Amino acid sequence: MPALSIPDGIPSPAATMARFAPWEDVADAEKGNPHLRDVTYQVQPWLLFLRHEMRQGRLPFWDPHQFSGAPYWSNGSSAPLFPLHLLFVVLPLQLSFVMLPWLRFVIGGLGVWYLARELGLGSRGSLIACLIYPLSGLPVAWLLVPMSNAFALVPWVLWSVERIANGKGGWRLLSVTAGLELLAGHPETVIHTAMISTLYLLVRGSQDLLRSWAGFAFGWIVAAALSAVVTLPFLFTLFESSKWLYEGSGGGAEINWIAILVQPLRIVLPEMTGNPASGTWWGPFNYIGTTVYAGTLTILLASAGLSDFWKDRRWLAILAILIFSFLAVYILPLEYDLIKQIPVFGKLLHHRLRFAIGLSLALLAGFGFNRWIEGSGKTLLIGTSMVALLLGVAWFGFIELWEERGSVGTQLYWTIWVLGSAIIFSFSLFLKPDYRKYIWPAIPVILVIDLLAAHGNINPGLSLRKLYPVTPAIEFLNDKPGRVAGVGGSLHPNAAMVYGLYDIRGDNVIKLERYERVYSTFSTRYDPVYFLPIADWNSPMIRKLGVKWILTPPGYGAPVEGLKKLYDGEDASIYRLDDGLPVVRWLGTGDTDEDLEIGLRVDERLPGYWLISWDSPVEKTLVVAETWDRGWRARLGHGPGGWFTPEVADRVLMGIHVGPGSGQLELSYIPYGLIPGVIISLAGLSLLVISAFISYGEQRRFTR
CATH class of the missing domain: 2.60.40 (Immunoglobulin-like)
Known part of the structure; x- marks a missing residue:
C-alpha cells in the first residue's frame, strides 16, 4: 500500500482536505482521492472520536461536535463495538490506521479460503479464490470504510450456512458470524448478505431441509439478539432520520439507463472511464461504488468450470448468487421508480451487491482452476470469447470519448494486457495435466499483479501529522465559547469531532430528520443524505443554534455585513457573530x-x-x-x-x-433502545454460551 512508503504514513485519502481552509498549505490535494471523501470527512473523524472517548473512560453515545449534537453510537456506521475498531483504543494511532485495512483484507481472504475448502476445493483452488476476493474492485475500493468490515465477514456467513446445510455445524456458528457482521457498521450489507445466503440455501438444498432452515432462521435471530445493544438503538435513530423518512431519491443522480448498461464493460477495463486517484475520472456515478474488476484470469477460470457446475448443487448456488447479483446491480436500477416503492427493499442501494459478484467469481474461479489443473476446463474459451466481445464493445462505443480525454494509451495498455492474457492462457489447454501442475504457481502471482495494477492506487497514503493538523486558526478557536461554522467547505465537517469544536453542520449518512428540516432553512436545499454548505447567513436559526464564530478562506470577506474579523491568518479568516445566542x-x-x-x-x-x-x-x-x-x-x-x-x-x-x-x-x-438492547444481547449471549456447554457435554459423553 502507498502508506508504507511514508515513514509515518497511514492509508488515507485526506490530502484532499487541502482544498479547503484551514488546511490549504498542509498537503497536496492532488495526492488524495476525492471519491473517498467519506473516509476523510466521516470515517476517520469517527475513529478518532471513538479513541478519544473510550480512552477517557466514556462510551461514545453522543457526538456534540456536529449537527449541534447528533447520535454517535446509533448512527449505523460508527461501529463502536466492532472488534477491529476497538484497536484504536489500545494501539498507537499510526499502527491502528495501518492494521485496520490489512486485518480486513486478511479476514476476508481467510473467510473465502475456509468457504472454498468447505465447498470441496483443494488448497490450490482455495488459494486462487482467497486472493481474488479481497483484491477485487469493491472490497479494495471500500477498504477504509466500515462497509469493508461487513464485506470481510460475508464469506464467513456463507461458510456458516454451508456447514448448517451439510450437517457439520449448527445455528451457533451462524449467530456469531452474522452477529459480528451486524456490528460491522453497514446494515445494508448485512441485509444483502442475508439475501444471498437465503438464495444459496434455497438453491443448494439439504438432506434435512427442516433442520437446515430452522438452524438458518434461528442463527439469524440469535445474531440479531447478540448485536441488539447497537442495532436496536440504530433502528430507532434510522426511523427518525431524513434518509428513512424522505420520499425522494436521497440526493442521488438521475437514473441513466445507458450509463448503467455500459457499466459491465468495467469487468474487463478497470479504468474505462478514468481513475479519480490519478485525476482522470470522467465517468458517470462514482468510481468507488461502481468498480467491479476482478482480474482477467478470474473470468477465464470461472468459465473453465461451466460444464461441471450443474453436477453439484453447491456450485449451482454460487452461480445463482452471481446471476442474482449481476441482475440486481445492472438490471434492477432500470426499474428504480418501481423498486423504491417496496418497503425496506426500496431503501437499499443494490449496486453495492458488486461485492457478491466479486465473491462468486472468486469461488467459481477456484472451482474452474481445479478443473483446469486436472486437464479439463475447455469451456474457458467461452471466457476468452466473452472478454474479446466486451473489449470490442468498449472500443466501439468509447473510442471517441477516449480520444477527447487523451486516455487511448491507457485503454490500449489494458486491452493488450487483458486480451493478451486471455489468449495466452487459452493456449494452456494444449498442455498436458502434468505440465499444468508445474506452471500453476504463476497463476496466483499473475492474478495478484493484475489486481494490484488495477486497484493499487485507490487508497493513497498520507503522513499521520497531516491528518487534521492543528493550524493557527484551530488554535484560535479552541478556547472560544459558542458554536462554529465555516463558509462553503471551510472547516469541512466532521472536522469539529477531531478538534473538539462545536459545529452546526455535519456530514453523516444518517441525519436526524427534525434537524435537517431546520438546517435546510439556511442551507442551499433539503438533502436527506449529503452535506450542503450554509447559504443564508442572516437566518435567525443560526443565531439560536449558538453560532459565535464563522471561519472563511484567508482574505475572504465577511458572509454577513458588520462582522468583526478577529483572526486574519494565512490559513483562514475568522469572524465573530455578535448576535449569536449563548448555547445555554x-x-x-x-x-x-x-x-x-x-x-x-x-x-x-x-x-x-x-x-x-x-x-x-x-x-x-x-x-x-x-x-x-x-x-x-x-x-x-x-x-x-x-x-x-x-x-x-x-x-x-x-x-x-x-x-x-x-x-x-x-x-x-443514553441512546433510545439501549437498555432493552443490552438485555436482549445478554439473553442472546447466555443462550449461545449455555447451548455451547450443553453441546460440549454431549460430545464428551458420545466420545466415551
Missing part, C-alpha cells in the same frame, strides 16, 4: 448575552452530558442549544429518580422548565 440561556428574555445568561452557569459539559446551575426568582424555560433526541433525560437536582424527557424548544433544541428558586439541572444522553 433563558428562553426569550433579554436583549444581550448577559440578560440571557443571568443566573446560569455551566458546571460540566461532556459528550452527552450537561450539569448546569440555575437561579431564577420566577418560573422560566432553560434552553440548551443541543439537538433534542429521545435519548436525552433531564432531572433537577441530584439524587435517585426524577428523570424526565426535555421538551422541544425552538423546533429542535432542548427546553426545561425550572424555578422559582435555584438548583442544578442534569442532562444525560
Whole structure:
C-alpha cells in the first residue's frame, strides 16, 4: 500500500482536505482521492472520536461536535463495538490506521479460503479464490470504510450456512458470524448478505431441509439478539432520520439507463472511464461504488468450470448468487421508480451487491482452476470469447470519448494486457495435466499483479501529522465559547469531532430528520443524505443554534455585513457573530448575552452530558442549544429518580422548565433502545454460551 512508503504514513485519502481552509498549505490535494471523501470527512473523524472517548473512560453515545449534537453510537456506521475498531483504543494511532485495512483484507481472504475448502476445493483452488476476493474492485475500493468490515465477514456467513446445510455445524456458528457482521457498521450489507445466503440455501438444498432452515432462521435471530445493544438503538435513530423518512431519491443522480448498461464493460477495463486517484475520472456515478474488476484470469477460470457446475448443487448456488447479483446491480436500477416503492427493499442501494459478484467469481474461479489443473476446463474459451466481445464493445462505443480525454494509451495498455492474457492462457489447454501442475504457481502471482495494477492506487497514503493538523486558526478557536461554522467547505465537517469544536453542520449518512428540516432553512436545499454548505447567513436559526464564530478562506470577506474579523491568518479568516445566542440561556428574555445568561452557569459539559446551575426568582424555560433526541433525560437536582424527557424548544433544541428558586439541572444522553438492547444481547449471549456447554457435554459423553 502507498502508506508504507511514508515513514509515518497511514492509508488515507485526506490530502484532499487541502482544498479547503484551514488546511490549504498542509498537503497536496492532488495526492488524495476525492471519491473517498467519506473516509476523510466521516470515517476517520469517527475513529478518532471513538479513541478519544473510550480512552477517557466514556462510551461514545453522543457526538456534540456536529449537527449541534447528533447520535454517535446509533448512527449505523460508527461501529463502536466492532472488534477491529476497538484497536484504536489500545494501539498507537499510526499502527491502528495501518492494521485496520490489512486485518480486513486478511479476514476476508481467510473467510473465502475456509468457504472454498468447505465447498470441496483443494488448497490450490482455495488459494486462487482467497486472493481474488479481497483484491477485487469493491472490497479494495471500500477498504477504509466500515462497509469493508461487513464485506470481510460475508464469506464467513456463507461458510456458516454451508456447514448448517451439510450437517457439520449448527445455528451457533451462524449467530456469531452474522452477529459480528451486524456490528460491522453497514446494515445494508448485512441485509444483502442475508439475501444471498437465503438464495444459496434455497438453491443448494439439504438432506434435512427442516433442520437446515430452522438452524438458518434461528442463527439469524440469535445474531440479531447478540448485536441488539447497537442495532436496536440504530433502528430507532434510522426511523427518525431524513434518509428513512424522505420520499425522494436521497440526493442521488438521475437514473441513466445507458450509463448503467455500459457499466459491465468495467469487468474487463478497470479504468474505462478514468481513475479519480490519478485525476482522470470522467465517468458517470462514482468510481468507488461502481468498480467491479476482478482480474482477467478470474473470468477465464470461472468459465473453465461451466460444464461441471450443474453436477453439484453447491456450485449451482454460487452461480445463482452471481446471476442474482449481476441482475440486481445492472438490471434492477432500470426499474428504480418501481423498486423504491417496496418497503425496506426500496431503501437499499443494490449496486453495492458488486461485492457478491466479486465473491462468486472468486469461488467459481477456484472451482474452474481445479478443473483446469486436472486437464479439463475447455469451456474457458467461452471466457476468452466473452472478454474479446466486451473489449470490442468498449472500443466501439468509447473510442471517441477516449480520444477527447487523451486516455487511448491507457485503454490500449489494458486491452493488450487483458486480451493478451486471455489468449495466452487459452493456449494452456494444449498442455498436458502434468505440465499444468508445474506452471500453476504463476497463476496466483499473475492474478495478484493484475489486481494490484488495477486497484493499487485507490487508497493513497498520507503522513499521520497531516491528518487534521492543528493550524493557527484551530488554535484560535479552541478556547472560544459558542458554536462554529465555516463558509462553503471551510472547516469541512466532521472536522469539529477531531478538534473538539462545536459545529452546526455535519456530514453523516444518517441525519436526524427534525434537524435537517431546520438546517435546510439556511442551507442551499433539503438533502436527506449529503452535506450542503450554509447559504443564508442572516437566518435567525443560526443565531439560536449558538453560532459565535464563522471561519472563511484567508482574505475572504465577511458572509454577513458588520462582522468583526478577529483572526486574519494565512490559513483562514475568522469572524465573530455578535448576535449569536449563548448555547445555554433563558428562553426569550433579554436583549444581550448577559440578560440571557443571568443566573446560569455551566458546571460540566461532556459528550452527552450537561450539569448546569440555575437561579431564577420566577418560573422560566432553560434552553440548551443541543439537538433534542429521545435519548436525552433531564432531572433537577441530584439524587435517585426524577428523570424526565426535555421538551422541544425552538423546533429542535432542548427546553426545561425550572424555578422559582435555584438548583442544578442534569442532562444525560443514553441512546433510545439501549437498555432493552443490552438485555436482549445478554439473553442472546447466555443462550449461545449455555447451548455451547450443553453441546460440549454431549460430545464428551458420545466420545466415551
